[in-house]
Amino acid sequence: MTDQDLAASPWQGELAPDRAYNLLIDGEFVGSEDGRTFQCEYPATGEKWGSVPAATTGDVDRAVQAAHRAFEGGWSTTRPGERSKLLRRLADLLVEDARNLGYLQVHENGKLLSEMIATGDRMAEHAHFYAGLAETMHGESGRSNVPNTTSYSVREPIGVCAAITPWNSPLALLGWKLFPALAAGNTIVIKPSEVTPLSTLRLGELCMKAGIPAGVVNIVTGDGAVGAALVEHPLVEKIAFTGATSTGLRISQVAAARNARVTLELGGKSPNIVFDDADLDKAIDGIIAGIFSSTGQACISGSRILVQDTIGPDFFAELVRRVEAMRIGDPLDPRSQIAPLACRPHFNKVVGFFDVATAQGATAITGGGQPGDPALAGGLYVQPTLFTGVENHFRIAQEEVFGPIGAILRFRDEDEAVRIANDTEFGLAAGIWTESVRRAHRMAARIRAGSVWVNTYRPAEMARPFGGYKKSGIGREMGIHALDHYTEEKSIYLAH
Structure with missing residues (x-):
């Protein structure tokens, strides 16, 4: 998409009214289970555009099951260098596709192009940051107090993560969740806001182009019921949510009932x-x-x-x-x-x-x-x-x-x-x-x-943590310690 193309007709290519996107499940782009779709609306004019699948609870289950299979099937034990290489390849594609990603977001949420056009480059920097951390993540070791014993700890991925993202900065705030999750060896199911789904689906296409294995990244689109089905799914071990405080509190309650981990980035009144x-x-x-x-x-x-x-x-x-x-x-x-x-x-x-x-x-x-x-x-x-x-x-x-x-x-x-x-x-x-x-x-x-x-x-x-006190959230995103929210720590004792 070039400036000349947009000057001639802005509603073409990625922005065409009938451009059909699909869910990303298990490495394939598929329609919703019942075929229902919806469209985005350009806030500056009210024009409808794009075709987006309205996922069902069955679609959510298929996506989570695919992520679980990918986690158990080898992604969790992939060498750190391989995960790093894939993140760096994705970073390069984000830079190449920066204009598409910028224009898509503007036509979804109406924000200034001068702000949104920089998203691809910023996300690429963030991906490179976590690519480096993927190769340097480690546990701890030290002289044991237990006689004739060596002890140490390791950090391991949690499992299937859910990322539920808002409409105001759909891709940047997704990157805060996606990159550390993948760097640590987790798989992920993403549910973007129904206001801004197309830019996230475009990012899914880039993930597949980068060579990320099938099932590692999955995307389901739709309204709040889709997000609720994802939060409630028993195979989802970790939920990362950015959005309204009221919704975050409900997510926290549902997650607590089955001891799922949460990172919540909620409201502010600064x-x-x-x-x-x-x-x-x-x-x-x-x-x-x-x-x-x-x-x-x-x-x-x-x-x-x-x-x-x-x-x-x-x-x-x-x-x-x-x-x-x-x-x-x-x-x-x-x-x-x-x-x-x-x-x-x-x-x-x-x-x-x-x-x-x-x-x-x-x-x-x-x-x-x-x-x-x-x-x-x-x-x-x-x-x-x-x-x-x-x-x-x-x-x-x-x-x-x-x-x-x-x-x-x-x-x-x-x-x-x-x-x-x-x-x-x-x-x-x-x-x-x-x-x-x-x-x-x-x-x-x-x-x-x-x-x-x-x-x-x-x-x-990206090197500094971001999050809030009180009802502004739980946990922190960005920075090296964001990986703490995407890993388990295991202590190992070896007698000699």
């Missing part, structure tokens, strides 16, 4: 804390990036803006000016900064928060509705919005909106900032803006969140 000694111009950059990148559809969104009460009105005037200058538009247009929301149900939820916030006494100082441009009328667009007059118990300050809406709260000193920041059921991320190194260390130590940024917001690297 504070972005601005002190009066901060570089306020850079802080505004961080606030805008924290809330409005990905049109607010990010679990780490810094949607609670805590501003010290000694910071005057000029700061807010400049913040509003820069928010109102943001360009709302076509996600394929490189000039666009705010894209449409991903799907109609989510759009309705986000728009509903305008009335919720106003009813509780908050005031929109910018935004607060839908854009008036007739050219955007067919899309799921929402104005970037900031509310003031917010108290921390307001719903707009406690619930994850997952849209381009920020709530501004005021605080007096460090103690009050910490109290407000931690007064939520979430604990995923936080930002701190100050020129004081001592204050930065004090605040970072007191904030209960899995990631804390100081004088920046949003950057992440």
Whole structure:
């Protein structure tokens, strides 16, 4: 797919309305058991495209059984170097197919092409990272306290893993699960969001092209019932889920009943804390990036803006000016900064928060509705919005909106900032803006969140763990210790 092709007709090739995709089960691309399908919808225009199988519980069982056979049939004992080689081959294909993967995701979830087009390269780096770890994963050894005995430990794969992924960053967040699972010697069944299934099925095609053996990677598509069947399957030993907190809590309950392992990356309501000694111009950059990148559809969104009460009105005037200058538009247009929301149900939820916030006494100082441009009328667009007059118990300050809406709260000193920041059921991320190194260390130590940024917001690297406190999740993804969640540890004692 080239730029010239897209200029002539965007609805062709991978994006064709009648382009048929299939489930990936046991190395073959097959339709659903009963032949049912559904289509994706381009959030910028409402156009339907693609043909996606609606998997049945029987399809889920076939996929899990295939993964179990592949695990028992040799994948779990494949030499680390072979797993590493396959991951590196897949990485090369991700780079080659980066444009397809980018355009597919944009047409599924409406996010900016400037963000999605980089997915292939970033995933390739991540695959190479775990390819290296596959070859260096080891247990522990030491002098035994038991007489005439040598003892050591080894790390072994768990078995069949389930990966249930969201629509906001469908491939990147899948990579966080897929690569460590394969590096450790597990097999996997993937269930993408019904909003963004086609990019994941395309990734399945690349897995097969890379030479990953049949049954090691399987993909089933459909609604929540498909995910539920996967979570409940007795042969699934580990579940990795990214998505809504309410769904994650249900998964945790089902998994606990049969002692299956879980990694849950759930919601957030992250504070972005601005002190009066901060570089306020850079802080505004961080606030805008924290809330409005990905049109607010990010679990780490810094949607609670805590501003010290000694910071005057000029700061807010400049913040509003820069928010109102943001360009709302076509996600394929490189000039666009705010894209449409991903799907109609989510759009309705986000728009509903305008009335919720106003009813509780908050005031929109910018935004607060839908854009008036007739050219955007067919899309799921929402104005970037900031509310003031917010108290921390307001719903707009406690619930994850997952849209381009920020709530501004005021605080007096460090103690009050910490109290407000931690007064939520979430604990995923936080930002701190100050020129004081001592204050930065004090605040970072007191904030209960899995990631804390100081004088920046949003950057992440694969070598660092990602996850949350409290209801923001269980376990960590990325980093070397992500492999801990995909391995069992076995102790061995040898008498001599």
